[in-house]
Amino acid sequence: MSSSSSADSRRQFLRQFGLTAAATAVAGPTVALATSPSTMQYDDQKKLGFAIVGLGKFAQQQMMPAFKECKHARITALVSGSPDKARKLAREYGVEEKNIYSYDNFDSIKDNPAVDVVYIVLPPGLHAEYTIRAAKAGKHVLCEKPMANSVADCQKMIEACEKAGKKLMIAYRAQFEPFNLDAIARIKKGELGKLRQITADHGRSVKPTEEPAEAWRVQKKLAGGGSLMDIGIYSLNATRYLTGEEPVEVTAQEFSDKSDPRFKEVEDTIHFTLRFPSGVLASCTSSYSIQEVKRFRAFGDKAWLDLDPATDYYEHHMTIGDKDGKRQPKIKEGNQFAAELDHMAECVLQNKTPKTPGEEGLKDIRLVMAIYEAARTGKRVKV
Amino acid sequence: MSSSSSADSRRQFLRQFGLTAAATAVAGPTVALATSPSTMQYDDQKKLGFAIVGLGKFAQQQMMPAFKECKHARITALVSGSPDKARKLAREYGVEEKNIYSYDNFDSIKDNPAVDVVYIVLPPGLHAEYTIRAAKAGKHVLCEKPMANSVADCQKMIEACEKAGKKLMIAYRAQFEPFNLDAIARIKKGELGKLRQITADHGRSVKPTEEPAEAWRVQKKLAGGGSLMDIGIYSLNATRYLTGEEPVEVTAQEFSDKSDPRFKEVEDTIHFTLRFPSGVLASCTSSYSIQEVKRFRAFGDKAWLDLDPATDYYEHHMTIGDKDGKRQPKIKEGNQFAAELDHMAECVLQNKTPKTPGEEGLKDIRLVMAIYEAARTGKRVKV
Numbered sequence: 229m230s231s232s233s234s235a236d237s238r239r240q241f242l243r244q245f246g247l248t249a250a251a252t253a254v255a256g257p258t259v260a261l262a263t264s265p266s267t268m269q270y271d272d273q274k275k276l277g278f279a280i281v282g283l284g285k286f287a288q289q290q291m292m293p294a295f296k297e298c299k300h301a302r303i304t305a306l307v308s309g310s311p312d313k314a315r316k317l318a319r320e321y322g323v324e325e326k327n328i329y330s331y332d333n334f335d336s337i338k339d340n341p342a343v344d345v346v347y348i349v350l351p352p353g354l355h356a357e358y359t360i361r362a363a364k365a366g367k368h369v370l371c372e373k374p375m376a377n378s379v380a381d382c383q384k385m386i387e388a389c390e391k392a393g394k395k396l397m398i399a400y401r402a403q404f405e406p407f408n409l410d411a412i413a414r415i416k417k418g419e420l421g422k423l424r425q426i427t428a429d430h431g432r433s434v435k436p437t438e439e440p441a442e443a444w445r446v447q448k449k450l451a452g453g454g455s456l457m458d459i460g461i462y463s464l465n466a467t468r469y470l471t472g473e474e475p476v477e478v479t480a481q482e483f484s485d486k487s488d489p490r491f492k493e494v495e496d497t498i499h500f501t502l503r504f505p506s507g508v509l510a511s512c513t514s515s516y517s518i519q520e521v522k523r524f525r526a527f528g529d530k531a532w533l534d535l536d537p538a539t540d541y542y543e544h545h546m547t548i549g550d551k552d553g554k555r556q557p558k559i560k561e562g563n564q565f566a567a568e569l570d571h572m573a574e575c576v577l578q579n580k581t582p583k584t585p586g587e588e589g590l591k592d593i594r595l596v597m598a599i600y601e602a603a604r605t606g607k608r609v610k611v
Numbered sequence: 612m613s614s615s616s617s618a619d620s621r622r623q624f625l626r627q628f629g630l631t632a633a634a635t636a637v638a639g640p641t642v643a644l645a646t647s648p649s650t651m652q653y654d655d656q657k658k659l660g661f662a663i664v665g666l667g668k669f670a671q672q673q674m675m676p677a678f679k680e681c682k683h684a685r686i687t688a689l690v691s692g693s694p695d696k697a698r699k700l701a702r703e704y705g706v707e708e709k710n711i712y713s714y715d716n717f718d719s720i721k722d723n724p725a726v727d728v729v730y731i732v733l734p735p736g737l738h739a740e741y742t743i744r745a746a747k748a749g750k751h752v753l754c755e756k757p758m759a760n761s762v763a764d765c766q767k768m769i770e771a772c773e774k775a776g777k778k779l780m781i782a783y784r785a786q787f788e789p790f791n792l793d794a795i796a797r798i799k800k801g802e803l804g805k806l807r808q809i810t811a812d813h814g815r816s817v818k819p820t821e822e823p824a825e826a827w828r829v830q831k832k833l834a835g836g837g838s839l840m841d842i843g844i845y846s847l848n849a850t851r852y853l854t855g856e857e858p859v860e861v862t863a864q865e866f867s868d869k870s871d872p873r874f875k876e877v878e879d880t881i882h883f884t885l886r887f888p889s890g891v892l893a894s895c896t897s898s899y900s901i902q903e904v905k906r907f908r909a910f911g912d913k914a915w916l917d918l919d920p921a922t923d924y925y926e927h928h929m930t931i932g933d934k935d936g937k938r939q940p941k942i943k944e945g946n947q948f949a950a951e952l953d954h955m956a957e958c959v960l961q962n963k964t965p966k967t968p969g970e971e972g973l974k975d976i977r978l979v980m981a982i983y984e985a986a987r988t989g990k991r992v993k994v
Contacts, residue, residue: 424866424901426878427894429810431910433934479862479989483807483890497808499894500885507866509883511810511894518807518910519933527814527901550902551816606862606991 276573277304277342279329279367280356282349283313285441291349292543294565299304300573301566304342307334334358338365345572347368347399351450356381360397363388366587368395370572374461374596375589377452378464382593386586394457397572398589400465404571405564410557411526411533419548420528425512426470426493428463428524430539431455432587434490434516445516446456454494456599459522460514461592462539464599466524467510468591469503475510477610478595480603490516500599528599562604659956660687660725662712662750663788665732666696668824673924674732675704677948683956687725690717717741721748728753728955729780734833735840739764739818742779746771751778753955756842757979760835765976769969778964780955783848787954788947790927793940793994794909794916795852802931803911809853811846811895811907813922814838817873817899828899829873837867837877839982842905843897844975845922847982849907850893851974858885858893860993861978863986873899883982885922924948 278301280287295303305327308314314328329337346362347370348355356376361368369389375398376382389396402408415423432455436443444450445604451457456464468474484496497515504510523536531550538544541564546557575582595611602609624778661684663670678686688710691697697711712720716841720726729745730753739759744753758781759765772779785791798806815838819826827833834840839847851857867879880898887893906919914933921927923948929940958965978994985992 275734344792386822423881424812425898427810427812427896427898429908433912452992478866479864481860481862481884481886481892481991483886483892485890491982493723497890497892499808499865499892501882501884502864503864507868507880509864509866509880509882511896513808513810513892513894515910517912519914521908521910521915525812525904527898527904529816529900529902531902549904608864608989 232279263279275300275302276344276576277302278345278347278370278569279303279305279307279327279337279340279343280347280349281307281334281362282319282351283308283310284349284448287349288317291565291569292317292345294569295321295562297563297566298569298573300577301345301569302560305329305337305340307337307346317506319528326539335361335365337362337367343367344576347569347572348372351444352452353377353444353447353450356385359385360388363392363394366392366394368572368576370397370569371589372399373465373466373589373592374452374457375586375593377449377457379590379593379597381600382586382590386590389586395572395575395582396586397575398584398586399568400584400588401568402462402466402539403469403584404567405544406562407535407540407546407559408538409467409468410559411535411546412472414533414548415470415526415528416472419531420526420533421530423508423526423528424425425473425508426524426529427512427527428466428510428538429513429521430459430523431513431515431518432459432522433519435564436490446492448493451494453596453600454491454496454498455514455516456495456498456500456596458516460498460500460512460599461596462522463512463514463524464500464502464592464595466538467504467508467512470524470526471504471506471508473504473506473508475504475595475611477503477608478598478602479608480599482603488517495603498599498603500602502595528561602604612957614619614829640738641951648808650661650967658683658685659727659959660685661728661753662686662690662710662720662726663730663732663950664690664717664745666691666693666700670732671700674948674952675700675732677946677952678704680946680949681952681956684728684952688720688723690714690720690729707904718744718748720745720750727959728778730952730955731755734827734830735835736760736827736830736833739768742768743771746775746777746779749775749777751955751959753780753782753952754972755782756848756972757835757840757976758830758969758976760840762763762973762976762980765969765973769973772969778955778958778965779969781967781969782951783967783971784947784951785845785849786852786967787950788922788927789945790918790929790942791852791921793942794918794929795930797916797931798826798853798909798911799855802914803909803916804913804924805823806854806858806889806891806909806911809850809907810895811849811891812844812896813842813906814896814898814901814904815842818903819873820907829875831876834877836979836983837874837879837881838897838899839878839881839883839979843881843895843900843907843982844885844979846884846895846897846907847883847978848975849921850887850895853907853909854887854889854891854893855875856887856889856891857974858887858978860991861981861985862991865986868900871900878986881982881986883985885978890971923969925993 480500484491502510863883867874
């Protein structure tokens with residue numbers, strides 16, 4: 229993998245991962261990139277320094293801008309296979325050019341005191357490798373969801389961070405989002421009565437041919453799976469944080485049109501149910517071939533609470549219905565990304581366990597695997 | 612069963628059914644009731660005459676008033692175990708007192724030329740008996756959903772009407788409701804693209820102790836089952852009319868708190884999935900212990916269509932979402948009950964097979980039984 233190629237398109241970037249991920253893991257540091265002057269925008273040097281690993285659309289459009297609202301976190305390094313893109317973003321975010329890394333020289337980040345936390349925003353198939361490399365480099369790790377492609381990889385990530393004495397947090401942004409937090413609080417204090425059922429639906433239309441940056445989502449090696457790993461996990465995680473319980477049984481049905489080239493390696497639509505110890509039944513859907521949906525509804529015996537959208541980036545909407553009708557509580561929007569990043573920073577600064585540690589990611593991946601097993605066998609799977 | 616008791620409360624009415632249904636089937640006609648003057652409001656004698664069997668809340672509040680909007684149907688007889696209630700309603704609807712029947716003398720309706728159609732609005736456990744008695748009396752039958760407590764009973768009902776050369780229609784009102792018809796039409800003409808999934812949720816809070824008229828809903832013998840038979844069937848039927856397909860496989864999960872006296876005999880919450888030949892997966896929920904929900908959403912690859920409420924009596928609401936956003940099509944509300952009643956009358960007048968014949972009811976009951984089997988065994992059930 230050449231870090232000096234100027235023709236590396238996003239597509240090549242991804243193909244390189246798919247084909248050379250193993251090779252890059254043993255590659256040593258390469259020449260530091262370019263030297264244009266830094267335009268540092270963060271003067272609060274007490275903020276923890278984050279290295280962003282992977283500068284895709286999500287990182288650029290959602291997460292990186294959120295640092296501007298952080299109290300305890302700032303971007304101090306960038307890790308990318310696209311030097312031009314990295315340099316451009318470094319200028320925008322005031323990152324010194326010496327703090328730009330490639331995937332080859334990433335391990336040398338261990339010598340950079342400006343980096344406290346490594347935030348991994350790569351396709352899931354690369355999470356284990358980069359988390360372990362970051363931990364070995366003595367850095368705390370914030371890693372995007374889904375945590376990894378397998379339970380074994382999740383365990384290795386947890387072990388690597390434990391061994392290094394570093395924090396590991398999985399970036400479950402919805403657990404830092406005000407409408408979701410408000411929903412959890414209302415359920416907890418009994419506003420819906422006794423919780424009885426949940427429905428949660430997540431869907432999107434993936435278009436890898438129209439949008440090459442989406443290509444990894446339909447590659448098993450990089451994505452770990454299809455819609456379930458990518459977006460169904462929002463439904464799954466929501467059922468757990470809304471109930472405050474761990475499910476005991478899962479079932480699942482899958483449909484993927486195998487004549488559609490998108491679904492040669494990964495699943496399209498998967499519907500799954502979760503049974504919780506209290507008796508709550510959750511019915512979730514996940515699909516890659518429908519228009520966007522990101523919603524859930526929690527039904528108590530006294531009222532129901534709907535978030536639609538529930539897990540968007542902004543502009544959430546809550547409705548509560550009971551025997552007297554419907555109402556839309558006023559809830560203040562907040563930057564879930566900034567809250568999440570600040571939480572990670574606080575956990576490092578105050579030596580606390582993150583709200584969504586590696587174990588939280590592992591729980592979901594165990595359930596994801598159980599859901600895949602249920603879909604494959606047609607049987608209820610105890611978990 | 613005494614038709615002259617003035618103390619027969621709704622609760623007694625129900626208890627009598629549960630306890631004496633078999634006995635009443637062989638009882639002969641009794642003395643005709645009261646003689647206060649008729650206040651006939653319908654002057655169009657060309658309308659077909661309907662006998663309403665069972666004068667509960669649904670009949671009184673929803674269905675009977677709809678006759679006022681019918682072109683081809685009018686109420687000409689009432690069948691009830693409550694003579695006082697029947698007399699009151701007879702006056703209100705201009706039914707001659709001689710056309711009031713009890714459950715004992717119901718069979719003598721065969722001699723009444725004013726009755727063309729018998730509309731059975733009794734608890735499901737009584738549908739087979741009264742359909743067969745009506746067919747034997749030479750009357751066409753409109754019967755409420757769910758059709759009956761068993762596949763065998765459905766078959767007997769179909770056979771009885773066939774043998775008598777009479778029409779049998781199951782009152783699937785949603786299939787006559789403008790928003791539902793509009794949704795079906797939009798899906799059929801491809802407005803959503805290729806249909807991929809459906810979610811449908813129906814719930815209500817049954818309160819048999821607070822509302823004695825609800826007591827039959829939690830009695831297996833009268834209701835045939837719990838929420839699935841009563842309201843889950845709206846989700847079930849909707850998946851069939853929205854896809855225009857018959858499912859090939861079902862799965863189900865049930866939760867019923869057996870310490871709750873309501874759920875000693877029938878199920879509370881049951882979630883089920885249906886797999887259709889085209890690949891559409893439908894996820895449905897049904898519950899007796901949540902606040903009212905009557906909604907579905909159909910997801911195509913180009914757009915989704917939401918009805919919430921979908922299967923209410925009035926005030927439906929449609930939203931269509933696609934990549935460009937959401938919109939609420941303007942659709943004219945219409946009286947689904949009047950449309951349904953007129954359709955039944957037209958089928959008789961024009962010797963047509965109803966849109967929702969006995970076979971339609973039978974298909975749902977077969978599926979209901981498969982769903983119960985799937986819930987019991989935890990296995991996928993081929994249908």
